[in-house]
Amino acid sequence: MRGAARAAVCVVSWALGALACGGGQGGDTIVVGHVASMTGDTATFGRSADQGIRMAVEEANAAGGVLGKKLSVVTEDDRSVTEEARSAAQKLIQRDQIIALLGEVASSRSLAAAPEAQRAKVPMISPGSTNPKVTEVGDYIFRACFIDPFQGAVMARFAADELHAKRFAILFDFKQDYSVGLAEFFRDTVKKNGGEIVADERYTSGDIEFRAQLTTIRAANPDVIFVPGYYTELGLIAKQARELGITVPLLGGDGWDSEKTLEIGGDAVEGYFFSTHYAADSDNPRVQEFVKRFTAKYGATPDAMAALGYDSAGILVDALKRAGATDGAKLRDAIAATSGFDGVTGKISIDPQRNARKDAVVLKIEGGKFRYYRTVSAE
Amino acid sequence: MENLLQQLLNGVTWGSIYALIALGYTMVYGVLRLINFAHGEVYMMGAMSGYYTAHWLGLAGAPSVTGLVVVLVASMLVCGLLGALIERVAYRPLRGAGRLAPLITAIGVSLLLQNAGQLVFGADPKFFPPLLRSEEVFRAGEVAISNIQLTVLVTALLLMGALEYIVQRTRFGRAMRAVSYDAPAAALMGVPVDRVIAGTFVLGSMLAAAAGILVGLSNPKIDPLMGLMPGLKAFVAAVLGGIGSVPGAMVGGLLLGVIETLVTGYLSSTYRDAIAFVILVVILLYRPTGLFGASTTEKV
Numbered sequence: 038m039r040g041a042a043r044a045a046v047c048v049v050s051w052a053l054g055a056l057a058c059g060g061g062q063g064g065d066t067i068v069v070g071h072v073a074s075m076t077g078d079t080a081t082f083g084r085s086a087d088q089g090i091r092m093a094v095e096e097a098n099a100a101g102g103v104l105g106k107k108l109s110v111v112t113e114d115d116r117s118v119t120e121e122a123r124s125a126a127q128k129l130i131q132r133d134q135i136i137a138l139l140g141e142v143a144s145s146r147s148l149a150a151a152p153e154a155q156r157a158k159v160p161m162i163s164p165g166s167t168n169p170k171v172t173e174v175g176d177y178i179f180r181a182c183f184i185d186p187f188q189g190a191v192m193a194r195f196a197a198d199e200l201h202a203k204r205f206a207i208l209f210d211f212k213q214d215y216s217v218g219l220a221e222f223f224r225d226t227v228k229k230n231g232g233e234i235v236a237d238e239r240y241t242s243g244d245i246e247f248r249a250q251l252t253t254i255r256a257a258n259p260d261v262i263f264v265p266g267y268y269t270e271l272g273l274i275a276k277q278a279r280e281l282g283i284t285v286p287l288l289g290g291d292g293w294d295s296e297k298t299l300e301i302g303g304d305a306v307e308g309y310f311f312s313t314h315y316a317a318d319s320d321n322p323r324v325q326e327f328v329k330r331f332t333a334k335y336g337a338t339p340d341a342m343a344a345l346g347y348d349s350a351g352i353l354v355d356a357l358k359r360a361g362a363t364d365g366a367k368l369r370d371a372i373a374a375t376s377g378f379d380g381v382t383g384k385i386s387i388d389p390q391r392n393a394r395k396d397a398v399v400l401k402i403e404g405g406k407f408r409y410y411r412t413v414s415a416e
Numbered sequence: 417m418e419n420l421l422q423q424l425l426n427g428v429t430w431g432s433i434y435a436l437i438a439l440g441y442t443m444v445y446g447v448l449r450l451i452n453f454a455h456g457e458v459y460m461m462g463a464m465s466g467y468y469t470a471h472w473l474g475l476a477g478a479p480s481v482t483g484l485v486v487v488l489v490a491s492m493l494v495c496g497l498l499g500a501l502i503e504r505v506a507y508r509p510l511r512g513a514g515r516l517a518p519l520i521t522a523i524g525v526s527l528l529l530q531n532a533g534q535l536v537f538g539a540d541p542k543f544f545p546p547l548l549r550s551e552e553v554f555r556a557g558e559v560a561i562s563n564i565q566l567t568v569l570v571t572a573l574l575l576m577g578a579l580e581y582i583v584q585r586t587r588f589g590r591a592m593r594a595v596s597y598d599a600p601a602a603a604l605m606g607v608p609v610d611r612v613i614a615g616t617f618v619l620g621s622m623l624a625a626a627a628g629i630l631v632g633l634s635n636p637k638i639d640p641l642m643g644l645m646p647g648l649k650a651f652v653a654a655v656l657g658g659i660g661s662v663p664g665a666m667v668g669g670l671l672l673g674v675i676e677t678l679v680t681g682y683l684s685s686t687y688r689d690a691i692a693f694v695i696l697v698v699i700l701l702y703r704p705t706g707l708f709g710a711s712t713t714e715k716v
Contacts (some may be wrong), residue, residue, distance in 0.1 A: 076538065076539040076540050077539050077540060077541075078540075078541055078639075080539075080540045116539055211685075211686065238684075238685070239684060239685050239686060240685050241685065241689075244685070245631070245635035245637050245642075246430055246635055248426040248429075248430075248677070249423060249426055249427075249676075249677040249678075249680035249681040249685070250680060250681065250685060252419060252422045252423050252426060252681055253419070253681045253682070255422075255558070256419045256558070269541055269637060272543070272637075273635060273636070273637055276550065276636075277635075279550070280550055280552070280560070280562040280564065280565070281422070281560055282552065282555070282560045297543075300543060301543050301636070301637070303546070
């Protein structure tokens with residue numbers, strides 16, 4: 038019966054010339070793609086985001102699905118390699134005929150995948166890419182998070198106001214657009230507020246030896262060191278900094294938000310601060326409910342990428358309902374019109390530049406845990 | 417000035433890792449005239465076997481010197497066997513097949529180990545268990561030496577000393593030098609050439625394994641592709657010192673480590689990898705025998 042109905046729908050839509058049946062998209066499921074780093078240097082980003090996305094989709098399906106159909110997610114691993122994000126996106130768009138693309142977390146990889154989505158007019162929502170260039174690729178590219186100018190400014194102001202820093206050092210990853218961008222906006226804000234950049238050093242993703250840069254930074258005698266990289270290198274940097282007798286705090290961005298930071302860094306990351314999208318120990322009931330369900334499902338506390346994955350899928354589901362259709366242009370317009378969406382990472386409105394406007398939180402690493410420190414509003 | 421001393425210390429420590437790997441390249445080249453491009457992967461396997469040994473023996477949670485020695489010895493044994501296996505399976509059947517065929521096999525073995533490593537160990541980086549608790553052991557003004565840096569340096573120097581002893585003072589070492597000097601003549605004098613070559617691979621692989629453990633100790637992130645860059649850098653170090661020369665590999669490794677650290681510390685880490693390969697090109701153009709290599713005339 039169902040088969041016959043599907044065949045009938047196909048014939049009708051073929052007759053209307055509107056829909057192609059077959060591929061992944063026919064029948065009673067709507068297929069969403071997820072490009073993610075499930076393995077490699079930043080594997081926790083992809084895995085967390087994927088868990089969040091799948092949880093949101095399951096919840097939407099349990100609540101009756103969308104447009105009378107069930108959603109399904111196809112995840113394509115890019116192994117944390119920039120070039121592979123592009124081919125993963127291509128595969129999802131062509132092979133799986135996805136209606137929307139979620140991912141990537143890392144900005145460099147989102148920048149590699151975005152042109153494919155834009156060309157195919159498949160709306161893309163990046164959960165966690167904060168580099169401004171990502172959504173500038175085209176009008177089909179969105180993000181569920183704030184952008185680096187905001188994040189960089191937050192940490193520069195935080196260092197000056199809360200830590201009374203006057204001499205700033207930066208150690209960034211010049212192979213990652215995310216890290217370069219964050220360093221740039223941090224630098225600008227420091228200078229604008231009359232601070233002094235006393236050391237500006239760089240490294241490359243995958244490096245394991247940082248003692249040379251850290252020795253130079255130590256000689257410059259800074260009050261804080263801004264390390265806007267990803268968690269893998271951060272853990273090693275923190276350890277080597279402590280070994281060289283560096284005692285001033287390290288600051289970072291949401292690239293630190295992973296359990297691995299604590300695992301690799303151990304004692305060496307104690308007392309450091311970073312900005313991110315949400316705090317798992319916040320007393321917001323919406324967050325508490327999410328943390329409870331996530332922990333029950335996966336046995337781990339959700340990190341920021343899990344929360345953003347959850348929200349990016351939530352934005353998509355919300356937009357699908359409002360669009361009432363799965364075709365690219367309508368869906369795009371509906372996502373662009375998102376306003377006041379109640380996510381676990383805050384109230385999300387999509388601005389004309391297709392970025393999410395919302396608050397940032399600063400977390401402190403204390404007693405081997407991330408603890409909520411303060412909220413910095415977007416205004 | 418203190419800053420410079422600290423950088424030199426950082427550089428020598430980092431360079432001692434290159435030196436240990438470079439020794440394997442240079443010894444194998446000495447006896448076989450073969451660049452064993454799978455050598456970087458042996459170093460990776462050293463770190464990996466250390467990782468698993470530490471976890472299996474329950475040494476991961478309890479830092480101790482005994483634990484470190486156990487892990488070091490175990491992984492040197494594993495890699496010694498691996499080195500012998502690679503030689504037996506991939507190079508010995510091609511002995512006498514010219515120089516190109518074994519070189520291609522070497523690249524094949526390298527790719528095989530990288531990809532098999534990703535299958536078996538997973539592509540994710542692993543974090544080498546802390547086998548020593550990091551402490552400062554010495555400080556003069558700004559210059560700080562941690563027990564970890566000291567351990568890396570001392571272990572590397574001890575191993576190099578042991579190697580020098582083996583090469584210069586033992587029967588095996590003499591046989592190795594004989595094969596390196598003239599293999600057919602050595603064979604005619606009754607030197608078991610095949611066994612000497614296998615032994616050379618074992619020795620070189622054991623040193624690479626030690627380098628893997630020391631890196632795990634001081635820079636505790638390991639993954640199946642970690643051998644690629646250090647493998648190339650150590651090759652540059654071996655050429656810089658004069659390929660085929662044991663003291664050359666030691667000096668070349670330490671020198672490259674110091675150069676890289678100074679470039680990173682005083683210029684920018686952007687130039688660090690480029691510098692190593694510029695050195696390679698310059699050495700090959702102007703002094704192909706390296707710092708310590710004797711110039712030989714090709715027999716026609």
